[in-house]
Amino acid sequence: MAEIKAEPFPFRLDRDAVALIVIDMQRDFTEEGGFGESLGNDVARVAKIVPDVKRLIEGFRAAGLPVIHTMECHRPDLSDLPRAKRERGRPHFRIGDEGPMGRILIAGEPGTAILPELAPAVGETVIEKPGKGAFYATPLDYILKERDIGQLVFAGVTTEVCVQTTMREANDRGYECLLVEEATESYFPEFKSATLAMIRAQGAIVGWTAHLADVLRGIAHA
Ligand code: C5J
DSSP: OOOOOOOOSOOOEEEEEEEEEEEEEEEHHHHHSSSSHHOOOOOHHTTTTTTHHHHHHHHHTTOOEEEEEEEOOBBBOOOTTOHHHHSSOSSSOOOOEEEEEEETTTOGGGGBOOGGOOOTTTEEEEEEOOOOOOOOTSSSHHHHHHHHOOEEEEEOIIIIIIIIHHHHHHHHTOOOOEEEEEEOOOSHHHHHHHHHHHHHHHSSOOEEEEOOOHHHHHHOOO
């Protein structure tokens, strides 16, 4: 057991039971011409975390710990896309439309891919998810339980949407969740700070938050 300095109190890391989950570090959320920008967001804000997410991934790999990636995406025939989700908001391009990087948020399209700098290594699990939460309509829970994983370290985008939704799903399923502050971002800075605060409030009601350097130190010594 190693202790990671975290809020609201230290996180007791079990190296035999921990995995990193990298949420939706896809071109569609971080590059111009993708879904995020189509919704009116400044994608440069979230793209800035890429070097820190890379350091975190590399730290887990170097420690021999599992890394799991998620992608928000839909089937080409849109059979897993609820009408309410497709019609929500006023994007220039709706999910499934042809955009500058291929069809928006459709599996296999160039814009839907994980950023090349953060690409999954051979053997790492990639969860394709049609919802905001990575447990909804995916085999994630089954995969984690098969591997006896009970602790999840989180990175990715966006903090208050897919990251927070997945953390809450995981917390309800009994996983201990820790969010790495420098490795997550929102299009709205106030939403990021509010999410961090609400996760760790009330004695870690959803989970812990910690700084990247402390997490890297913790996993290296676990
Ligand atoms: C959003 C996500 N923001 N990955 N997706 O629609 O957070």
